[in-house]
Amino acid sequence: MTAPQEPLYQTDNPHHIDPDQIIKQLDSPTKGLSQSEAQRRLEKVGYNRLPAAEKEGILKRFFKHFHNLLIYVLLAAALLTALLGHWIDTGVILAVVIINAAIGFIQEGKAEEALEGIRKMLSLQALVLREGRWVEINAEELVPGDRVKLRSGNRVPADMRLIETTHLQIEESALTGESMAADKSTAAVAADAGIGDRYGMAFSGTLITTGRGIGVVTATGIHTEIGRINTMIAEVEKIATPLTRQMNSFGKLLSVVIVGMAVVMWFIGWFFHEYTVGELFLSAIGFAVAAIPEGLPAIFTITLALGVQRMARRNAITRRLSAIETLGSVTVICSDKTGTLTRNEMTARHLVTAGDSYEVGGTGYAPEGIITHQDHGDKALNFKEHPEVFNLIETMAVCNDSEIVEKDQQWQVTGEPTEGALRTLAAKAAVDDSHYERVATIPFESHNKFMATLNRVADGELMIFVKGAPDQLLDRSSFQRSTANGDEPLDRSFWEDHVEKLSSQGLRVLAAAVRPAKEGQDALNISDIDSDLTFLGLVGIIDPPRPEAINSIAICHQAGIQVKMITGDHAGTAVAIGREMGITETDQVITGTELEKASDEELHQLAKDYNIFARTSPEHKLRLVKALQANGEVVAMTGDGVNDAPALKRADVGIAMGIKGTEATKEAAEVVLADDNFTSIERAIEEGRTIYDNLRKAILFILPTNGAEGLVILTAIILGIALPLTPVQILWVNMVTAVTLALALAFEPPEPGVMERPPRQPGTSILGGIFVWRIIFVSILIGGATIAIFLYERSLDLSLDMARTLAVNTLVCGQAFYLFNSRYLKRTSLKPGRLIANPAAWVAVAVLACFQLLFVYAPIMQLWFGSAPLEARHWLIPLGIGAAVFLIVEAEKLLTRRWL
Template identity: 35%
Template sequence: MGLTENEAAEKLKTEGENVLAENRQAGPVKIFIGQFKDIMVMILLGATVISILLGEISDAVTIILIVLLNAILGFIQEYRTEHTLEALRSMTAPTAKCWRDDKLKEIEASKLVTGDIIELEAGDRIPADCAVLKAAGFFSDEAILTGESVAVSKSAGSPEDTDNSLNKPNIVYCGASATKGVCRAKVIATGKHTQMGKISEMLTDIDREPTPLQKRLGELGKAVAVICLIVCAAVFGAGVLRGENVFDMLMTGITIAIAAIPEGLPATVTIALALAVSRMLKQKALVNKLHSVETLGCTSVICSDKTGTITENKMTVTELSTVSADYYFSGIGYRVSGAVTKGDDNIAVNPTAEKSLTEALRCGVLCSTAEISTQEVPKSRNRGALAGRGEWQVTGDSTEAALLIAAAKAGITRESLSGSCRVLGEYPFDSETRFMAVLCSCGSDKRMYFKGAEEVLLPRCSQYISENGAPVPMSSAVRRELAEKAAEMSDRALRVLALATCSSDTLEPNRRNLVFLGFAGMTDPPREEAKTAIRKCAAASVKTVMITGDHKNTAVAVAKKAGLLKGGLAMTGAELDALSDEELDRVIGKYTVFSRVEPVHKLRIVRSFKRRGEIVTMTGDGVNDAPAVKEADVGVAMGVTGTDVTKQAADVILMDDNLATLVSAVEQGRCVYANIRKFVRYLLSCNIGEVLTMFLGILMGMPVVLLPVQILLVNLVTDGLPAVALGMEPPEKDIMNRPPRRSAEGFFSGGLMWKIVIRGVFIGLSTLASFTTVMRLGGSLEACRTAALITLVVSQLIHVFECRSERRSLFRMNPFGNMKLVIAVVISAAVLAAAVILPQLQMVFSTVDLSTPQLLTALGFSAAVPVISSIFSKK
């Protein structure tokens, strides 16, 4: 049986080892050096060198610390992403039980080759894709590949079948796990040729693109570089034309150009993102990659997995239909509370008086190997209702657990039946027979109970249980009505199980003449919070798309309940395969549901949306989701049910597997981007004001308006705490009622550059006006500079409050809406006051005490700026 060792050795040479593709990893040094390729970082490094040459050591040290902080943070994030495939490799089995030379041996899984015969049993990790040769009650959990949590029954097929496509009943897949039974299988694919290997290849081929924020900051860096060169050249040229010393003017030009660099910007962006990460963590969203926080804010399409994200991932019996009546069960998922009602009028029932209901639920309890338990004993409000806190603890098959929970709501449990019924034998569910049976001793009577597919059990039933609990012969009309009822339940995306019984002294699974008890209809219900989140996304013009491996009818039914299918269409993986990329790009906007999809389909869907210019967020939990999660602009993994592979490929991890948490994260992302625009507006306006003050002073032939040490003080007071506090601005109330920004939208869109330039010009002109006015009042040069310093700083500190909103003016906002900003401004004002008043600091910063008229002049020009700016810009 199986291969000989020599045959296996020859095949191993040609096929290679049964391992996944090696990741193209970059070394730590290369990753770290890569952090310094950003244009803004290069400008800052250049400024550092020049600062050292000019003797401004404190400036140089500050800039170096900022650059190093950003480089270390970027290195940590990128280094972590390089190890995604290592987690994927760890999911494959290290050893396998394999027949070699007619002997069953345990060998390294990496040495398996096609043609090997292996043995599998419950608890084994499947080491390669294999065709099933023989199986006895064998089930495989393929959730990591298909995303569906229900274990799949496997049965023997053709030994020559080498097609390892997903969702085949005669194929077991590498990385999946055996949950029940035993199996003998023939290896048909190893390494990169397995389904897991194909996913590994997809992950390897995906390269990370810069986030929208990184692109915008790159554009900003280039703009700053051009501005610095222009400023340097203009100052140099103007000075030389006036007859100034060439070297002195070159140094002056360089000094002013450095003043134009917003060196606090990278640090402020990093701090704003880090603070958002902290806030999101409190909301149960863990961020792996810092810049993804902002990318979330411009998400225009959310591609969500169905199971466990939109739905509860907890099968729930919602109705039980007997010949005499329909019964409905309230309570979602594994929650303890719930009740039983009867008919369309939802009449409360006493289950003990409903014989047909009681007998059907008894069958569901006895025909089950699952277990449910609670920490607190639930209370029965009446005979048909259960009240309790928390959830049932479930062990075993989710379908069987759903039947146990439904029965518990009617007061029927395994414990309550233990005195009257005892299970003597069991015939396990099999994919070929598609039913399960148990032999029970119920007092002096011995009975068999059956649970399985409607199309298998209903034809075996010759009787049905009546309302009073007595068997009644089944007519052809009743049989037809039952078949129609089962079809109607299936059309509503319910999973339908038939329940039946018969008298028997022995376990005879092939018994006919059964007594029909009822149909149990169950579903994986949508989360209530997911419905709310989907409505919130729609209000924010964010399209939510559901992607699932489920049948199309089931997916459509869930989408309708979740509020996803309003005006949208559904497409299957097979229909997706029939479309070219160009055709898919043209029509994909019409679809909100994709069913029966495989990993490659998910990747195509994400890429198609991206080609249309959408910013795509993809959620997932299984290995099958990992390529699409990594390809998306923002990949989101489930923290509870997600595999390590998906978590490492993701940018964000939802600690509660809740779509509502993701929507809250999108809101935080929008807030972060809005705040970044706010402090970019603030920093650039201030820097333009400083540069204009110095540049116009030189052009006008005035003395140097501000000394280098005073410019350093301005940057220290205005670029630090106020900018950081501005990054803590809470989200505006209507932020989720606006459409997401377009991916191609520039950083200065919406007239932001106009606001920055106008405000910067006013700050510069008011500072020069303060300088010249004090000079005309007879003030000394030191007094003029002190007045200019006060005007420049105070006008910037006023401007920081204007930057809190792009939609409302300073006079229409609550000044105490951001207390952190108020405190930051007070501290900055206190530092300025100390530099002007304290004699020791006056010597350092070349300031002097001002007279009352001089001080009022400086403050007056500061206060005039926001008034004039508001009128000019029509805010």
């Protein structure tokens, strides 16, 4: 990507500059720019749009699946067999390679479209002042200095400094992570204020929820906040997954060993025996084909694909196969707060009157839950006995412009979220405000922080209802509503103590007050509520934690996984939610300002020591993910806003919310949660651990097959005897065991206690010493039995084709019985319940038996693979050897459990 062009009239920290000064710096005339001046600036700065994402071509995406050293060795083997005229061998080898690539290509799906997702957020049209007239133009044609009119329901088309506002609120959660719409004004703020605190700015791509305003464009295209995030996403380097790194290292080592041994074997045959060059080449090819687990990449892909399907049934859509395995390696989950750990639905939790405090049940906008006295457990409050509580809720309902509606079995708010929480509170209390005729209104404004309505109540009396910030209403109140004695003098210190208490818990606190109106009054002015109000009480509102997420976090901790909250919200709210969810037990929190000042080394320590990070920007989230990775952690990052997208892309696993997540976030992530439920992350990690176990089982199962075959070929060359297995027969064994027996391991259920063990350490070998020993042990066991049976039957004058057929059956039967050993890595498989726990294993054995019968008795198979029909006794030998293999390996597992 080319470096972005410097913007015309660049202004540093426009949020810190007064509107008049901004207008001068950007040379923005009162009548707006002329068309010629706008065109000149457009030619200089460029269109107000983001650069298109570069996409991989379809051929590149397909052929990258051949980029594997083991595959290169197989392709070389295919070329040699073709040169020698062994076309069946060539065809089988190429078929295996192509099928593996096709599976990977289909399952990987389309390439990332994160930048395209962000472009879809941008506004299409803008109402701009040009030459003294307001005209609607394509938003791409906006330039710095343009004056733009903002209206409720529209998206902000560019970054701009606000110069006029009327009840303007903008929903900025995609950029800041805050659940509540931000109140906007024209006031300047500190130069180092975070995005969420820049009240005099409107940012491109955010949504205007209420009010109107006028702003002067300060940045367009790539220079906007959303453009800056776009650039960050494009520049973020995606790191390889732990298993990918392990498999690449494993493949390189295995390739070097196999090629080296094939060369040694060739020279042994040349110098010590009278093999022809053609026979030696075939033997070397046979050894390479035998030793290379060509079915492993396909089994790897299929296992992950099956895991993707299982995860989809559990509401986690996996966009990239490798992510599902990486989840099993996760050591840290970095989670956004709003909409991820919380519901992103404001809820009234606490009520305080002069008499007492009360709790409100239920979460979100659904009118479900009861109001209880904080000391009386589950008993619903009787409002006849507590009229002061009814008065408090009544005022919050009457002085309210929102509505809650049920749509598609989900309750939604029409209007401002905080007012929606109060409307739900009224519904829980069965307060019906439909008969309160509204006569006049003072709407909420950011400078006075309250709303007031003049209403005619049921008996015809006129009442003034007020709700707003507690300090504003306390300043205007002389009395408070008492439980027993009606109205009494205001006890301001009492209310301030409760405001501080609720605020410390991360709640947004609103107050309510009333006073009678004058008879015949038909208008409402500020002077009408400047004094003598009766203070009714407080309501504490919060975006509540998801109850199921609390349990999931506890399970993650039990599994040795750290959970860290990284949010754009205020520190107090973040700590309160973090404590309630079990993420932290302290009040310790690191803010974005502190992160900004920290060096990389200091940040590594902060990322390790702290679990709550508040008022963070996209850069902070990205730096934290990098710091954790530098500490050796495998990081999963969750989020739903555009501000989360760079960190999601950088993380080992990016997890986006499917319902409330932006398109940009979904495209930057590897996993999308269809239900926006943190619990699905915990389930995904369990699935990832199971898949990793199953992949280890597949490797532990497949490699002894290859080891046994390689041992048979190597022994034959050293002894100077006829090959017990031909290359095409080796491919047959590899193919049928991979598509039947090895595939059955992909269906293995989780082993007991999978979420009770700590994550595997990053960099740990995929097998480890004990499993390497088992591979060698089983290879010698099965390979030794195979060559012994071949030599024994040849000594009894059995034909070469029949002896080879018997050797193939011995290999296959040994693998079939060993499958049941491999289903449990360390535990015994002898228990009846474990033997039948995976029906797919028995189906695989039955299918394999059918394949072997065809191999032995079908004339066409005899022609292609050089097999020969066997007598009945020849079936008993392989079955007996297979049973012996099973019992011997179980004995080995018992000994290693006791001694190691």
